[in-house]
Amino acid sequence: xxxxxxxxxxxxxxxxxxxxxxxxxxxxxxxxxxxxxxxxxxxxxxxxxxxxxxxxxxxxxxxxxxxxxxxxxxxxxxxxxxxxxxxxxxxxxxxxxxxxxxxxxxxxxxxxxxxxxxxxxxxxxxxxxxxxxxxxxxxxxxxxxxxxxxxxxxxxxxxxxxxxxxxxxxxxxxxxxxxxxxxxxxxxxxxxxxxxxxxxxxxxxxxxxxxxxxxxxxxxxxxxxxxxxxxxxxxxxxxxxxxxxxxxxxxxxxxxxxxxxxxx
Numbered sequence: 001x002x003x004x005x006x007x008x009x010x011x012x013x014x015x016x017x018x019x020x021x022x023x024x025x026x027x028x029x030x031x032x033x034x035x036x037x038x039x040x041x042x043x044x045x046x047x048x049x050x051x052x053x054x055x056x057x058x059x060x061x062x063x064x065x066x067x068x069x070x071x072x073x074x075x076x077x078x079x080x081x082x083x084x085x086x087x088x089x090x091x092x093x094x095x096x097x098x099x100x101x102x103x104x105x106x107x108x109x110x111x112x113x114x115x116x117x118x119x120x121x122x123x124x125x126x127x128x129x130x131x132x133x134x135x136x137x138x139x140x141x142x143x144x145x146x147x148x149x150x151x152x153x154x155x156x157x158x159x160x161x162x163x164x165x166x167x168x169x170x171x172x173x174x175x176x177x178x179x180x181x182x183x184x185x186x187x188x189x190x191x192x193x194x195x196x197x198x199x200x201x202x203x204x205x206x207x208x209x210x211x212x213x214x215x216x217x218x219x220x221x222x223x224x225x226x227x228x229x230x231x232x233x234x235x236x237x238x239x240x241x242x243x244x245x246x247x248x249x250x251x252x253x254x255x256x257x258x259x260x261x262x263x264x
Contacts, residue, residue, distance in 0.1 A: 002127050004059070008080075008102045008114040009123065011054035015047040015084060015100050016118030023091070023119070040085075040092060047084040047100065055080050079105040081213050087186030096120075099189045101214035113217040115192045124192040124218055132195050132222040141224045142197040144250040147257065148178035153190040155204040156183055167205050170258050174203075177257055191215025194245055195222035201246035201254065219245050227251050 022043050048066050055064055062078045067086075080102060085091060087098025096119040104112035115124040124139075126132040132139050144150060152174065156167070171181060182199065184190055187208070193199040195218040202219075216226055225248040244251055 002112065002130075004104050005112050005114070005125060005127055007055060007058045008104065008112060009125065011051040012100050012102050012114050012116040012123075014054055015051040016116050018043065018047045018050060019085065019091075019098075019100065020118045023094070023096075036092060040088060044084045044088075048082055051082055051084065051100075051102070081105060083188060083214065086188040087184075090185045095185070097184055097189065098186050099192070101188045103214040103217065105213070110213060110217045113214045115188055115214055115218060117189060117192075122192075124195065126195075126218045126221040128217060128221070130221070132218050134192075134196050139196040139222050141195060141219065141222045141247045142200045142250075144200055144247055144253070147174075147250075147253050149180075150178070150200040150250070151180045151182060152201045152203050153182045153184055153193070153199045155187055155190075155202075155207070173258055174254070187212075188215050191219050191245060194224060195219045201244065201250055203254075204243055204245075207243065216245070223247060225251050227255070 022039075052064050055062065059078070059080075062080055064080045064082060067083045081104075083101040085098060086101060090096070090098045097117075098119075099115055099117045101113070101115045103110050103114075109128070111128045113124075113126040116122070122134060123136075124132065124134050142150075154171065175181065187202070187204060190199060190202045191212070192215060194202050195215075219226065224245050226245045228243050244254065246254070
């Protein structure tokens with residue numbers, strides 16, 4: 001096993017323990033919004049801190065970034081990018097669908113990715129050029145021949161009303177093709193599920209770099225293609241342009257169906 005992958009797994013499991021230990025205790029403060037916000041903030045801080053400690057113990061010269069830090073290009077240092085809780089609203093609502101992720105970036109290329117669902121104890125790992133695994137077993141994305149009876153995860157935009165109307169037209173088109181849509185609340189876990197074939201595709205019009213940096217390597221190593229509809233996107237440094245992640249054939253099938261809605 002790659003030594004940095006081993007440390008990433010150790011760190012993310014330690015962080016997962018913090019999440020699980022505090023998952024049920026929040027029911028006592030559900031009615032107090034202010035206390036709930038403070039509670040979640042403290043949990044995320046504790047999770048990040050324990051992950052940070054494990055990494056620095058083995059790699060004191062590396063740089064560790066949390067989810068609130070803008071991703072920076074750095075050719076000299078090895079970066080560990082931590083998303084200590086993706087799916088925060090699910091966690092608040094006691095909806096058991098959230099995860100922690102760690103991505104190791106070396107010379108601006110994502111080399112290692114670990115995504116951990118502490119509730120299901122699902123550990124997704126990927127090393128560049130060595131494939132993706134779920135709990136130690138090799139995974140591949142779904143082999144899709146048609147759009148009918150497929151499942152697509154979507155990330156619904158909330159801020160831009162005008163764009164949202166365009167996106168809704170696209171979703172209506174997809175539904176007419178027999179696609180079943182899911183909005184799970186955790187983009188990182190969606191990408192892991194696409195990699196493992198649990199979901200056929202992730203459709204994201206509002207991607208955040210911190211969400212994609214770990215999940216994109218998982219998906220690509222499982223045979224997925226990440227596309228922004230105008231060109232294939234395989235460069236780690238352009239991860240912020242990604243909108244669609246699935247098998248190459250599924251990407252082509254969807255693009256053909258919604259071409260009229262896409263930018264020229």
